[in-house]
Amino acid sequence: MSNLTEKAIKKLNNRGVEIIDIAEIVYDLQKKYISTLTMDDCIKSVCTVLEKREVIHAILTGIAIDEAAEKNLLDEEINDIIKKDDALYGIDEILPLSIVNVHGSIAFTNFGYLDKLKPGIIGKLDKLGEEMKQCHTFLDDIICAIASSAASRLAHKNRID
Amino acid sequence: MSNLTEKAIKKLNNRGVEIIDIAEIVYDLQKKYISTLTMDDCIKSVCTVLEKREVIHAILTGIAIDEAAEKNLLDEEINDIIKKDDALYGIDEILPLSIVNVHGSIAFTNFGYLDKLKPGIIGKLDKLGEEMKQCHTFLDDIICAIASSAASRLAHKNRID
Amino acid sequence: MSNLTEKAIKKLNNRGVEIIDIAEIVYDLQKKYISTLTMDDCIKSVCTVLEKREVIHAILTGIAIDEAAEKNLLDEEINDIIKKDDALYGIDEILPLSIVNVHGSIAFTNFGYLDKLKPGIIGKLDKLGEEMKQCHTFLDDIICAIASSAASRLAHKNRID
Amino acid sequence: MSNLTEKAIKKLNNRGVEIIDIAEIVYDLQKKYISTLTMDDCIKSVCTVLEKREVIHAILTGIAIDEAAEKNLLDEEINDIIKKDDALYGIDEILPLSIVNVHGSIAFTNFGYLDKLKPGIIGKLDKLGEEMKQCHTFLDDIICAIASSAASRLAHKNRID
Numbered sequence: 001m002s003n004l005t006e007k008a009i010k011k012l013n014n015r016g017v018e019i020i021d022i023a024e025i026v027y028d029l030q031k032k033y034i035s036t037l038t039m040d041d042c043i044k045s046v047c048t049v050l051e052k053r054e055v056i057h058a059i060l061t062g063i064a065i066d067e068a069a070e071k072n073l074l075d076e077e078i079n080d081i082i083k084k085d086d087a088l089y090g091i092d093e094i095l096p097l098s099i100v101n102v103h104g105s106i107a108f109t110n111f112g113y114l115d116k117l118k119p120g121i122i123g124k125l126d127k128l129g130e131e132m133k134q135c136h137t138f139l140d141d142i143i144c145a146i147a148s149s150a151a152s153r154l155a156h157k158n159r160i161d
Numbered sequence: 162m163s164n165l166t167e168k169a170i171k172k173l174n175n176r177g178v179e180i181i182d183i184a185e186i187v188y189d190l191q192k193k194y195i196s197t198l199t200m201d202d203c204i205k206s207v208c209t210v211l212e213k214r215e216v217i218h219a220i221l222t223g224i225a226i227d228e229a230a231e232k233n234l235l236d237e238e239i240n241d242i243i244k245k246d247d248a249l250y251g252i253d254e255i256l257p258l259s260i261v262n263v264h265g266s267i268a269f270t271n272f273g274y275l276d277k278l279k280p281g282i283i284g285k286l287d288k289l290g291e292e293m294k295q296c297h298t299f300l301d302d303i304i305c306a307i308a309s310s311a312a313s314r315l316a317h318k319n320r321i322d
Numbered sequence: 323m324s325n326l327t328e329k330a331i332k333k334l335n336n337r338g339v340e341i342i343d344i345a346e347i348v349y350d351l352q353k354k355y356i357s358t359l360t361m362d363d364c365i366k367s368v369c370t371v372l373e374k375r376e377v378i379h380a381i382l383t384g385i386a387i388d389e390a391a392e393k394n395l396l397d398e399e400i401n402d403i404i405k406k407d408d409a410l411y412g413i414d415e416i417l418p419l420s421i422v423n424v425h426g427s428i429a430f431t432n433f434g435y436l437d438k439l440k441p442g443i444i445g446k447l448d449k450l451g452e453e454m455k456q457c458h459t460f461l462d463d464i465i466c467a468i469a470s471s472a473a474s475r476l477a478h479k480n481r482i483d
Numbered sequence: 484m485s486n487l488t489e490k491a492i493k494k495l496n497n498r499g500v501e502i503i504d505i506a507e508i509v510y511d512l513q514k515k516y517i518s519t520l521t522m523d524d525c526i527k528s529v530c531t532v533l534e535k536r537e538v539i540h541a542i543l544t545g546i547a548i549d550e551a552a553e554k555n556l557l558d559e560e561i562n563d564i565i566k567k568d569d570a571l572y573g574i575d576e577i578l579p580l581s582i583v584n585v586h587g588s589i590a591f592t593n594f595g596y597l598d599k600l601k602p603g604i605i606g607k608l609d610k611l612g613e614e615m616k617q618c619h620t621f622l623d624d625i626i627c628a629i630a631s632s633a634a635s636r637l638a639h640k641n642r643i644d
Contacts, residue, residue: 007399053410053639054587060400061413065387073395077329078382088320088375090266091383091420098416101584104537105251112273156536159249168560214478214571215426221561222574226548234556238490239543249536252544255581259574262423265376317375410642412588427573434595481571 008056011063015139016128021121022046025147026154028119029110034158045150045157049103055146058098062138070135085129085137092138096145103149104156110148115141122147169217172224176300177289182282183207186308189280190271191315198315206311206318210264216307219259223299231296246290246298253299257306264310265317271309276302283308330378333385337461338450343443344368347469348476350441351432356480367472367479371425377468380420384460392457407451407459414460418467425471426478432470437463444469491539494546498622499611504604505529508630509637511602512593517641528633528640532586538629541581545621553618568612568620575621579628586632587639593631598624605630 009019023042031037049055068074069082081089093115100107118126122143125136170180184203192198210216229235230243242250254276261268279287283304286297331341345364353359371377390396391404403411415437422429440448444465447458492502506525514520532538551557552565564572576598583590601609605626608619 004399011397054412057400057403057411057413058416060397061387061404064390064396064400065383067397068386068390068395073390074386075333075382075389077326078379078386081379082383088267088317089379090376091379091417093266093270094380094420095413095416097419098413098588102587104585105254105581106249109254109273109276112270113277115270116274156249165560172558215573218561218564218572218574219577221558222548222565225551225557225561226544228558229547229551229556234551235547236494236543236550238487239540239547242540243544250540251537252540252578252581255541256574256577258580259427259577263426265424266420410589410639415588415592427576428571431576431595431598434592435599437592438596478571 002051004053004056005051008050008059011060015063015066015134015136016125017121017139017143019043019046019050022143022147022150025114025120025122025143026150029114029147029151030154034154037154041154042150045153046146048153049099049146049149052099052102054098054102055149058095058145059142062092062095062142066135066138069137082137083132083135085135089137092141095138096141099142099145099149103152106155107145107149107152110151111144114144114148163212165214165217166212169211169220172221176224176227176295176297177286178282178300178304180204180207180211183304183308183311186275186281186283186304187311187315190275190308190312195315195319202315203311206314207307209314210260210307210310213260213263215259215263216310219256219306220303223253223256223303227296227299230298243298244293244296246296250298253302256299257302260303260306260310264313267316268306268310268313271312272305275305275309324373326375326378327373330372330381333382337385337388337456337458338447339443339461339465341365341368341372344465344469344472347436347442347444347465348472351436351469351473352476356476359476363476364472367475368468370475371421371468371471374421374424376420376424377471380417380467381464384414384417384464388457388460391459404459405454405457407457411459414463417460418463421464421467421471425474428477429467429471429474432473433466436466436470485534487536487539488534491533491542494543498546498549498617498619499608500604500622500626502526502529502533505626505630505633508597508603508605508626509633512597512630512634513637517637520637524637525633528636529629531636532582532629532632535582535585537581537585538632541578541628542625545575545578545625549618549621552620565620566615566618568618572620575624578621579624582625582628582632586635589638590628590632590635593634594627597627597631 023046026042069079100111122140125140128134129136184207187203230240233240261272283301286301289295290297345368348364391401422433444462447462450456451458506529509525552562555562583594605623608623611617612619
């Protein structure tokens with residue numbers, strides 16, 4: 001595992017996200033298509049996604065924005081918009097495209113699905129944000145992107161093997 | 162209404178899709194966010210989406226591919242892949258990006274959601290395709306894109322007014 | 323002009339970008355296609371682009387990241403990557419998709435073209451960044467997106483009128 | 484090499500495109516960044532891009548639409564729009580996103596650059612289309628996407644090795 005991957009995982013952990021939280025979402029997305037799917041398959045797929053440079057950059061950038069907004073370090077007006085995750089603020093859904101795009105169209109449609117339903121850890125992050133306890137405006141969408149990309153990998157791998 | 166818009170609506174009708182079918186999906190997507198929403202609002206929003214050149218081009222191109230595949234007019238190998246809407250064929254999810262992208266990130270996430278759940282007419286088209294009665298490989302995704310774009314317009318309009 | 327648009331223009335000015343700088347790039351992009359094009363047309367088109375909420379959010383977010391990186395306020399590792407605009411860091415090209423996407427495919431291809439050639443103010447910002455005098459990692463790509471979107475508007479308008 | 488890859492290469496050849504034509508564009512894009520770059524590196528990178536399922540599907544679908552339009556097999560109105568590659572028809576730039584997106588942001592910006600400049604085989608295809616001798620409305624953009632993706636792979640590989 002590269003240094004940058006380790007760094008990204010540590011940041012995820014610091015912000016309250018474990019790899020197993022993401023793997024559970026992947027499992028729920030794919031179990032109906034792959035009868036033999038195990039949690040181990042899902043964990044491995046998440047880890048492979050986390051090795052890509054684009055993914056690491058997106059994670060570190062997204063969390064950096066969240067943390068800066070949390071500490072009110074950004075320009076007043078945009079700091080407030082980000083912190084309360086304004087309904088018409090859509091940059092947090094654009095940044096994870098750097099993760100989703102490189103994993104093909106199955107990743108892309110699953111991303112929208114997860115972003116609407118917010119299962120598991122995604123909903124937890126979203127709720128912490130709404131209660132203004134922490135700012136996870138970017139992180140919840142990034143988790144959607146990682147989970148949907150890991151699901152897409154499994155879909156492709158399952159067909160090819 | 163422009164000639165091209167009329168042409169696009171006629172083609173949708175010919176392929177079994179009425180504007181009201183799309184408006185119903187829009188209504189279900191937005192009613193929980195806009196308490197005063199009426200079916201008329203949704204019909205108007207769908208009609209506005211159908212006036213954009215990009216949208217018309219996407220509809221006419223997508224249906225043209227579906228019809229050509231249905232009549233086996235395309236190169237054998239790709240004709241089969243399109244006709245059976247192979248699980249790993251993703252071009253049908255890419256083409257509607259021309260509709261979704263111009264309507265912002267709310268359109269984009271709703272698109273993935275509809276593509277997974279396939280409510281109403283989307284599911285009907287998908288089923289007709291699976292039974293190999295007709296080919297709607299591109300059309301079902303295009304309907305997802307029109308509905309999610311009309312929903313996005315309502316979300317933005319509602320905030321601004 | 324809305325408060326948010328004024329705020330965005332003020333931020334652009336503070337970071338060394340005038341509307342006329344962007345309009346000049348638009349003029350150079352479109353003059354060979356529209357024989358009657360004036361600088362005034364280009365200025366108006368840029369201003370219309372700057373009224374869209376997605377565009378304003380992208381500008382304010384991008385500049386906020388640049389400024390935070392400049393002041394070393396972000397997590398060490400990502401702060402350095404952003405500040406030196408690492409060749410394989412691509413998030414700065416993803417964020418402006420929120421601007422480019424809503425303006426259609428002409429905006430999209432012009433964006434890539436400007437990003438490679440870096441004419442006028444884009445090159446100036448890029449050079450200031452390379453010399454580590456200021457951080458414009460996100461801003462230069464955002465200017466590419468505004469200029470290509472304003473050019474796309476003119477292309478569409480010219481055909482329709 | 485898979486059957487589908489062979490099929491895609493054969494179709495490219497039939498439509499007048501050789502792998503070496505694409506590799507030359509890749510070489511011109513990357514030679515200033517990679518001093519030791521050879522044509523062999525570029526040919527290999529193009530071949531690797533051609534092994535991806537998304538890429539093969541995009542090639543076969545794009546050429547199928549071009550050929551159907553050439554033979555006037557599509558609905559009259561859209562057939563004409565595609566055949567003359569109308570300036571405001573943008574679906575041909577959307578379909579190749581399925582190739583470009585999976586290869587990251589360097590692929591994405593190079594795509595727009597090639598689409599504007601049309602070097603080598605891209606310009607030849609475009610000219611044949613303009614003279615209405617053949618229809619390459621989709622193919623020229625697909626070649627832009629393959630070349631820019633192969634260039635992106637080299638950029639990433641060069642940094643990592």
